[in-house]
Amino acid sequence: SYEVTQPPSVSVSPGQTARITCSADALPKQYAYWYQQKPGQAPVLVIYKDTERPSGIPERFSGSSSGTIVTLTISGVQAEDEADYYCQSADSSHTYVVFGGGTKLTVL
Amino acid sequence: EVQLVQSGAEVKKPGESLKISCKGSGSSFTNYWIAWVRQMPGEGLEWMGIIYPGDSDTRYSPSFQGQVTFSADKSISTAYLQWSSLKASDSAIYYCARHDQTDGVLDYWGQGTLVTVSS
Numbered sequence: 225s226y227e228v229t230q231p232p233s234v235s236v237s238p239g240q241t242a243r244i245t246c247s248a249d250a251l252p253k254q255y256a257y258w259y260q261q262k263p264g265q266a267p268v269l270v271i272y273k274d275t276e277r278p279s280g281i282p283e284r285f286s287g288s289s290s291g292t293i294v295t296l297t298i299s300g301v302q303a304e305d306e307a308d309y310y311c312q313s314a315d316s317s318h319t320y321v322v323f324g325g326g327t328k329l330t331v332l
Numbered sequence: 333e334v335q336l337v338q339s340g341a342e343v344k345k346p347g348e349s350l351k352i353s354c355k356g357s358g359s360s361f362t363n364y365w366i367a368w369v370r371q372m373p374g375e376g377l378e379w380m381g382i383i384y385p386g387d388s389d390t391r392y393s394p395s396f397q398g399q400v401t402f403s404a405d406k407s408i409s410t411a412y413l414q415w416s417s418l419k420a421s422d423s424a425i426y427y428c429a430r431h432d433q434t435d436g437v438l439d440y441w442g443q444g445t446l447v448t449v450s451s
Binding site: 257269308313320 | 376377434
């Protein structure tokens with residue numbers, strides 16, 4: 225297995241842009257996925273295959289990829305976006321899954 | 333739409349056994365892998381492994397191999413996670429999720445089952 229690294233916390237003011245990074249050596253070859261988890265709730269997929277947004281996820285959520293780093297960007301952050309965000313990838317067979325440690329997004 | 337509904341919270345004593353469930357609906361349950369994910373209090377998500385309900389093929393994370401057992405009953409679209417002898421350190425929320433093995437995404441999640449192990 226391999227490690228997926230995220231910053232433990234990011235803080236932004238409402239209306240600003242939040243960027244959460246995730247790094248792993250395998251990311252140039254494997255897709256990354258992002259999940260949002262609010263307190264007391266199950267995780268929700270917000271970005272898949274690095275840049276794709278599932279239906280029902282607001283357009284302010286976007287993803288990008290560059291080499292060993294992927295980034296979740298939340299434009300025009302709202303108070304309701306305050307949550308933990310987890311990056312996830314998988315091995316080359318898409319069988320063994322690895323999560324990053326999670327990033328707590330605080331909306332000031 | 334896929335729905336995964338998990339069994340309710342459990343309170344157990346150390347050494348006891350436990351089996352929790354994850355029932356799928358809305359899509360062909362036997363055509364997808366089901367993942368189990370642990371979240372210890374105040375901590376992040378840990379992937380435990382996956383089971384394919386169609387034939388009960390399993391893959392365990394090395395961290396959980398030998399510690400838990402996955403099973404499934406495809407006739408009732410249900411996957412299970414079980415322990416033979418619980419420890420206090422097994423106290424956590426356990427989530428099931430649909431694992432799409434075409435790309436490794438966990439696209440639908442159950443609501444979670446809280447397991448508390450305390451003497």
